[in-house]
Amino acid sequence: MAFKFVWGVEQCIAAVLTGVVAVAFAGLVPAPFPGVARVFPAPVAAQVPVAVNTNYDPHPQYTFAYNVNDALTGDSKSQQESRDGDVVQGSYSLVEPDGNIRTVLYYADPINGFNAVVQRGPLVHAKGVVPVAPALRAF
Template sequence: MAFKIIALAALVAVVLARPENSPSYGYGATTPASGPAKYDFNYAVNDPPSGNDFGHQEARDGPNTQGSYFVLLPDGRLQRVTYTVNGDSGYVAEVVYEGEAQYPSTQRPYTPAPHYA
């Protein structure tokens, strides 16, 4: 009889300890706080000693996005990319290069090998 009372008490404790608001792992309906995306950002880095010069800006309002970015290439040219995304049209970009590519001379003057007598 004591075993039945202990088992019943344990069952009551388990039922009372069960959380009433268990977490939901599915995706719920859209709430007003999660409407269409809208943002605007930009950044830039210009560090002449290291040779880093690049930046990016983008703005989005719902399904329409527009932006641009630039980077100083190792050959000395500046690459600029301007892009748009309008709904399902995909990524449409225009790429422009500014300046002339510069290649440093890699030819070293001839130095004869040491001669040992």
């Protein structure tokens, strides 16, 4: 056990002496960097006035609605929505590809958050896809 300890100490001393000798005989290595950093002053930004919104409405209100019935594409949908302060309520409906009518009634307020009720209505006769004649190749 003492042999291992002495041998370990000798190895550490040899490593330190090797490093000291290597540093003592090391010469100066020329560096491509001159050692002086160029410092430029930061540009001074002009003071910009803070924009204040003078058109703030503390109790916003709006109402909108639309309806689409496109016989060519089969797109059929509608939506209506109204807002009174922080309360928004509305609904939208659309005809799904399988012919069902999906209607979503929603209501949102700061206390209860967003709530939606989805209803599926009766089947509507879905129009079939009209076959299109293939395009002729032009040579």
